[in-house]
Amino acid sequence: MMSAKDVRGEVYRFVGVFLLATISLTLSYFSPFGNLSELLNIRTIPCLGLGILSGVFYIFWIALAREIYGKGWGFVVSVLIVSFLLLAGPWYGVVEPQYFGVFGFLSFALMGIATDFINGGVGSIICLLVNWIAFGYFKGFFPKPILLAVLTLIVTFISGFSFDMLAKIVKKRIITY
Secondary structure, X not given: OOOHHHHHHHHHHHHHHHHHHHHHHHHHXXXXXXXXXXXXXXXXXXXXXXXXXXXXXXXXXXXXXXXXXXXXXXXXXXXXXXXXXXXXXXXXHOOOOHHHHHHHHHHHHHHHHHHHHOOHHHHHHHHHHHHHHHHHHHHOOOOOOHHHHXXXXXXXXXXXXXXXXXXXXXXXXXOOO
């Protein structure tokens, strides 16, 4: 049987996880994701904003949950984020096939697992690749030219890895118990 002190700690943990997911969602909701490809004049790379900005909008909050609450909690945050995003509308506005949102869910779930157990750079790349595969297979929209796709993957890794490291620094230097 759990003591009241343990139960209170679990409540704080769940509130913290929901808060981290909500902050991430809010940042991404008000971000220039959709306009990033237009601002950079790059229209041949699907999910460009997701790749380049994944560190600040998603990985940092997922990694911070891992650092504060332990491994596995980053996955919970990533699933909450994508669940909130899918409640707001179809994944990238794609309504055909109807199950296209499954790829959004899968990409974030894998991103959370990879961030929890490997690092945020790998998590970011996996998320982007799952979305590229889905867009390529269902919409015929593949990243091109290949050099730009590789550059996007490199920037995506750097973004995710950097913000994973930032979460570790925040935990170590700012958040103390």
